[in-house]
Structures are given as C-alpha cells and as structure tokens.
Amino acid sequence: MWAYSECIWTAGKRRRGSDAQMSKLKQLLKNWKVLLVLITVILGMxxxxxxxxxxxAAIRSVVENSPAYNAGLRSPEPNALPMSKEVITQVNNQKVYSANxxxxxxxxxxxxxxxxLVTNKKEYIIYIPESNESAQPELGIRVYDAPTSNIRKGLDLQGGTRVILRPQENATPEQIDMTIDSMNERLNVYGLSDVTISKVSDLQGRQYIVVEIAGAYEEEVRDLIAKQGNFEAKIQNKTIFSGGNDIIRVCxxxxxxxxxxxxxxxxxxxxxxxxxxRFTVTLSQAAAKRQAEAxxxxxxxxxPGGSEQYLNESLELYLDxxxxxxxxxxxxxxxxxxxxxxxSGSGSGRTMNEARxxxxxxxxxxxxxxxxxxLPVRLEIEETSSISPTLGEKFLRNTAVTFLVAIVGVGAVLFIFYGRIKISALIMVTGLTEIFLTVSFLTLLGWNIDLAAIAGLLAAVGSNVDDQIVMADEELYEAKEEKKKLSWKEKIKNAFYIITGNYLTSVASVLPMLFAGAGLLKGxxxxxxxxxTIGILITRPAFADVIEIMMKKE
Known part of the structure; x- marks a missing residue:
C-alpha cells in the first residue's frame, strides 16, 4: 500500500513539474521582450x-566591349547585395560549381x-572572335565563388588590395569629394564593381582616401590609380575638347x-x-573655335514630338x-x-521627388x-596592402575555428562556475543571438565584415557576457542579508545600473578608434x-525576464 502511494505521489510530482515547465514556456512566448528578440532574429534571417x-561562379565584373559584354552581360551594381549578383551555372552544358x-x-x-552560358537569371549566346587576343579571360568575365549569404566580406576575408592615398596638404573637402567622384567614374569604366572608395582622417586631422578593390592585385590597382583619366568630347569622331586645358570651369x-x-x-x-x-561649362578659346568649325x-x-531644335550630330563623351x-x-x-x-539632360521617376x-x-x-x-588634387600613395583570395579563405577558416573554440571554452567555464546547464546555456544562446543580430544589422548597413569587425564583434559579445553574468549573480547569489530581502525586479534593476555604466564606458573608450589609423579601425x-547597443536594447532585457521566469520557484 505504501509503495503504491509512493508511485502515485511520484507520478503526481512529475506531472506538476511538466505543468510548471509548460507554464514557463507560455510565459516566455507571451513576453514582449522575448518576442522582440524572435522578431529581430527572423528579420536578420x-x-x-x-x-x-x-x-x-558569381560575376564580379564584365570587361566593356568584351564578347560577354557584347552578348548583354553587365557588371553588377557597386552596392548590389551579394545574393542578388548573377551566378554562372553552366558553360556549354558543363556544370559550374565554383570559380575554379x-x-x-x-x-x-x-x-x-x-x-x-547559363546563369541563374538568363541564358546567353556569346561569340568569341577569331582575333580575340585579350589578356583577360576570353569571355571578358571575372568571377568568384557564388556567395552563400548577403554578408559582405572585407578584403581580409575574400582577398584583394587596399591603397591609402594622401591628398596634397592644402586640398579642401570639396576637392577631395570631387576626386573621389572622379576616381569612382574612372574605375567603373574598367568594369570593376567590388570597389570601395572612402574619405577618412586620422587623430591629427590629416585627410586620406582609401581605395579597396576585391579580387584585384596590387600592381593592377596601382596602375589604375596612377593613370590619369583621358577625357575627350567628339563630334563625328573629331575631338572638340578634352580634359585639362580645354575645360576652364564646370559650374x-x-x-x-x-x-x-x-x-x-x-x-x-x-x-x-x-x-x-542644366549647368554651364566654360571652354577655352581654342576649344570654342574647334566646336564652331565642327x-x-x-x-x-x-x-521628335517637340519644338526644340538640335543639330543632326551629337556630342560623344569618351573616358579612357x-x-x-x-x-x-x-x-x-x-x-x-x-x-x-x-x-542639359533629364531624370525620370515614379514621383516628382524621385525624378528630381x-x-x-x-x-x-x-x-x-x-x-x-x-584629378582635382595631387595624390600620393601612402600605403598599399594586398591579400590573396587563398589567404583570405584561410583567415576565414581560422577565425571560424578560433571562434568555435572560444564559445565552447566560455560555455564550459560558465557550467563549472554555476553548476547549472540552464544558466550557462542561456548565456551562450544570448551571446550567439547578439552576434547574429549584430552581423545582420551591419549587413543591412552594407558594412564589410573584416578582421577588425570580427575583433569588435568578439569584444562586444565578451562585454555582453560579463553583463549577463552580473545579472545572473544578482538573481542567484546574494551574499548580503539585506539583498536577500530584495525582489527579483529590484535585483535586476541594480544589475542594470552596473550594465548601463559599463555600456557608456565601453562606447566612450572605442569612439576614438573611429578616426585612428586613417580610419582602418573604424570597423x-x-x-x-x-x-x-543591441545587447543593452534588445537581448539584455529579454535575458533578464527569461532568467527570472526560469529561476522562479527553483
């Protein structure tokens, strides 16, 4: 009889434990802070x-006037998402699984x-001329392994060349902006799409221009940057004016x-x-005379369809x-x-603002x-660095392995310290969520993930894990008698004071790095x-509620 009663009591205890777990799960699913984390994770995906x-093989660039260009293939837009780029899947019925x-x-x-040639968007028939002796691949297409996500990898992880240029000391911000626009236009002419040109400064206020080209080699980039753009305006294939002395002023x-x-x-x-x-251009007397003669x-x-009068020939603009x-x-x-x-010219759009x-x-x-x-200002090459695609892949693999080892190590330490798998698992899941949300947000901004960004990611997650440990300690281990009398809300409130101070201190400490090292530490x-910021606004509040629900009545 006693044994039978004990069995009933044990079964009842298990049911009550199961009901308690279901109750906690329902509370979590109804908690708006937890739901906010789930929604942001879905948006991140x-x-x-x-x-x-x-x-x-994803198309990186297409050489102008090449066989592929003449068949209709084009370089992707400079800011195109990686997953939106055209991917070659077949060449003459042979499957293409990689760039190699x-x-x-x-x-x-x-x-x-x-x-x-078959891509994920279209099929092309490309004719290779008999006289094709270009040093480029015969089709004129530069490719790389098809991306598996929209995460933009920096040069450290995918290979390429970075050049730091120093403008002359008396260059104005307007001249530097104009120089960047000119360089973008020139590099686009060569069919390069994975190009980033940015203006940065160091802590002494010195201005620099940083050029990053993925998949290019140092000598190639040096030649492109050092080469002065050759601009010509022609009528009936006769040069009327060119860049330099012929154009006095562009308003x-x-x-x-x-x-x-x-x-x-x-x-x-x-x-x-x-x-x-409409804008005005002032030509030299010699250029004006050539224009009149032509x-x-x-x-x-x-x-057609209007009353405006034009000449029967057009002015053709040539760049290099x-x-x-x-x-x-x-x-x-x-x-x-x-x-x-x-x-004069025009622009169109679905609305007046868009057209404008x-x-x-x-x-x-x-x-x-x-x-x-x-170029509006004289540029000097301050520094160049080049990373091969193979080395970039090794960096990526080594970083992934190091990160995995760090995650396992931190999880083991937390389990040893707390002796509770729930607490250590919750802290680790929260840390991984913060990493994912941070990478998602940087992807949305179009920011490249390089080694500097990965270091920042680990620093942020490390600081966030420290904050979670503080919150867990406030909830689980209260040494002082007066704190034992505090409610869980008061304990979490005390922890948030510490966390907020830590957040403000950490942000203040890294702000100078936005300008240090010619902007290369900005990532x-x-x-x-x-x-x-994601930790203190999104994941930390959810962590506080989850740990309170999990530990209640335990």
Missing amino acids: IIISPNPFRKG DYYQITKQLIPGTNVR KTADCSGIDPTKGCAADSNGIWYCRF TVNLSVVYE GQNVDTLRIGSELKGQPVTDIAI ENALANMKRLQTILVTGS FAITTITGL
Missing part, C-alpha cells in the same frame, strides 16, 4: 538570406565559336547648375515624372577610350565659337566626367558599438 548549399570550374572550362574554349554652384527653371518637372500620360537639369556644316533638326555618354547639340551653337555653353533626385544624380555624373581628365569601433 531575411536580411542575410543564408544558403549554404549555393553553387556556381569556370576558369578551367573557359580555358578550353575555341575562338571563332559560340559559347552557351557646380546653385546659380549656374541644378534643375532647369524654364523646364522644371512634368509628368507624362503614363504618370512617369521627368525633370530637366558644327558649321551640320543640319538643324527638330526634337570608352563612350560614357551622348549629348544633343542645341541649334544655337551651330558655327558659333561660344566659350560658355549649357549642358535622378536628374541631379545624372547632372553630377556628367559634371564628374567633364573634370575627370585630371572595430562600429561593430563594437553596434553589438553593445
């Missing part, structure tokens, strides 16, 4: 879009034949550039808005031998040696092209601040 099984597969297959291609001030006040913005019958821009015998034609734009010539310039000419922004962007691009013949500072 959408942002990163991980796909570890993705295969193929692509290069091995294209080595066997024969000039004078058609190549069938960028509000009094002579911007949205054309006589044309403004208007919507067509389909609801698409168009805005006209246009004196041209005919005047009317704009590549046609980058075409402009109509107003009839009033026919045979006239005018030094002050107006350049696009018009101004197009205007800025034209202004940049016109001054690209010679460490931004990642650390982001990780600490």
Whole structure:
C-alpha cells in the first residue's frame, strides 16, 4: 500500500513539474521582450538570406566591349547585395560549381565559336572572335565563388588590395569629394564593381582616401590609380575638347547648375515624372573655335514630338577610350565659337521627388566626367596592402575555428562556475543571438565584415557576457542579508545600473578608434558599438525576464 502511494505521489510530482515547465514556456512566448528578440532574429534571417548549399561562379565584373559584354552581360551594381549578383551555372552544358570550374572550362574554349552560358537569371549566346587576343579571360568575365549569404566580406576575408592615398596638404573637402567622384567614374569604366572608395582622417586631422578593390592585385590597382583619366568630347569622331586645358570651369554652384527653371518637372500620360537639369561649362578659346568649325556644316533638326531644335550630330563623351555618354547639340551653337555653353539632360521617376533626385544624380555624373581628365588634387600613395583570395579563405577558416573554440571554452567555464546547464546555456544562446543580430544589422548597413569587425564583434559579445553574468549573480547569489530581502525586479534593476555604466564606458573608450589609423579601425569601433547597443536594447532585457521566469520557484 505504501509503495503504491509512493508511485502515485511520484507520478503526481512529475506531472506538476511538466505543468510548471509548460507554464514557463507560455510565459516566455507571451513576453514582449522575448518576442522582440524572435522578431529581430527572423528579420536578420531575411536580411542575410543564408544558403549554404549555393553553387556556381558569381560575376564580379564584365570587361566593356568584351564578347560577354557584347552578348548583354553587365557588371553588377557597386552596392548590389551579394545574393542578388548573377551566378554562372553552366558553360556549354558543363556544370559550374565554383570559380575554379569556370576558369578551367573557359580555358578550353575555341575562338571563332559560340559559347552557351547559363546563369541563374538568363541564358546567353556569346561569340568569341577569331582575333580575340585579350589578356583577360576570353569571355571578358571575372568571377568568384557564388556567395552563400548577403554578408559582405572585407578584403581580409575574400582577398584583394587596399591603397591609402594622401591628398596634397592644402586640398579642401570639396576637392577631395570631387576626386573621389572622379576616381569612382574612372574605375567603373574598367568594369570593376567590388570597389570601395572612402574619405577618412586620422587623430591629427590629416585627410586620406582609401581605395579597396576585391579580387584585384596590387600592381593592377596601382596602375589604375596612377593613370590619369583621358577625357575627350567628339563630334563625328573629331575631338572638340578634352580634359585639362580645354575645360576652364564646370559650374557646380546653385546659380549656374541644378534643375532647369524654364523646364522644371512634368509628368507624362503614363504618370512617369521627368525633370530637366542644366549647368554651364566654360571652354577655352581654342576649344570654342574647334566646336564652331565642327558644327558649321551640320543640319538643324527638330526634337521628335517637340519644338526644340538640335543639330543632326551629337556630342560623344569618351573616358579612357570608352563612350560614357551622348549629348544633343542645341541649334544655337551651330558655327558659333561660344566659350560658355549649357549642358542639359533629364531624370525620370515614379514621383516628382524621385525624378528630381535622378536628374541631379545624372547632372553630377556628367559634371564628374567633364573634370575627370585630371584629378582635382595631387595624390600620393601612402600605403598599399594586398591579400590573396587563398589567404583570405584561410583567415576565414581560422577565425571560424578560433571562434568555435572560444564559445565552447566560455560555455564550459560558465557550467563549472554555476553548476547549472540552464544558466550557462542561456548565456551562450544570448551571446550567439547578439552576434547574429549584430552581423545582420551591419549587413543591412552594407558594412564589410573584416578582421577588425570580427575583433569588435568578439569584444562586444565578451562585454555582453560579463553583463549577463552580473545579472545572473544578482538573481542567484546574494551574499548580503539585506539583498536577500530584495525582489527579483529590484535585483535586476541594480544589475542594470552596473550594465548601463559599463555600456557608456565601453562606447566612450572605442569612439576614438573611429578616426585612428586613417580610419582602418573604424570597423572595430562600429561593430563594437553596434553589438553593445543591441545587447543593452534588445537581448539584455529579454535575458533578464527569461532568467527570472526560469529561476522562479527553483
């Protein structure tokens, strides 16, 4: 009888324990702080879009006027998400699983034949001319292993070249901005898409320009940067003016550039808005004379569907031998040696604001092209560094292994210290969540994850784990009698005072790194601040509620 009663009592105790666990789970699922963490994790998954099984060769760039370019392939946009880039999956019915597969297959291609190239977006038929003797791959495509997520890897992890340039001492911020625009325009002409050009400064206030090109070698980047842009404007293949002495001034001030006040913005019958821009350019007397001689015998034609008059030939703009734009010539310039000419164009959009922004962007691009013949300031190469793709892969693998060892080690120490698997597991899960959310946020910002960013990530998570230990200690181990009388809310409140102070101190300590080392430590500072902020605003409040629910009645 006694044994039977004991069995009933044991079974009842197990049911009550199971009911208690279910009750705690329901409390967690109803807690808004926990739900906030779950929602941000889901959003992070959408942002990163991980796909570890993705295969193929992603297109890094397409050389202009190459066989692939002529077949319709284009370089991806500079700021395109990694997972949105076009990926080659087949070449002449041969499967492509990696960049190495692509290069091995294209080595066997024969000039004078058609190549069938299949991507995840389209199928192309590319003809390889008999006379193709380019040093580039025969198709003119540069590829890399297809990315498996939207996380942007820095040069440390994917390979490439970084060059730090120092402008002349008296360069103004406007001149440096103009120089960056000119360099972007020039590098885009060469079909390079994974290019980052940024302006940074050190703690002494000295200005630098940092150029990072993924997948490029040091000699190649040095040649591109050292090469002065060759700008020419032609009519009927005759050079009218070029960059340098022919262009005296390109107006960028509000009094002579911007949205054309006589044309403004208007919507067509389909609801698409168009805005006209206008800016002036001052030419030398010699360039004005060449323009008059080239246009004196041209005919005047009317704009189709409009009343504006233009000459029957256009002004073709060339940058380093590549046609980058075409402009109509107003009839009033026919045979006239005018030094002050107006350049006009348009931009379109679904709304007036969008059309206005696009018009101004197009205007800025034209202004940049016109001054690209010679950079606004003299640049000196301060430092160059190059990392091979193979070494970048080793860095990534070693970092992953080190991180894994650190996670296991911290988890073991926590388990030994607390003797409770729930507490150590909760702290580790919270730490991993903070890492994921931080990387997701940096991906959303378009920030590259490099070694400096990884160091900042580990520093932030380490600080956050310390805060979680403080909170766990407040809840579990109270040595003083007066603290034993405090409620869990008061204990967590006390812990948050400590955590907030730690957060402010940590943020203040890394702020100088935003400017140290010519900005190369900025990744460490931004990642650390982001990780600490996510911890104190999102994961830490949820951790406090979860540990209170888990430890209640234990």
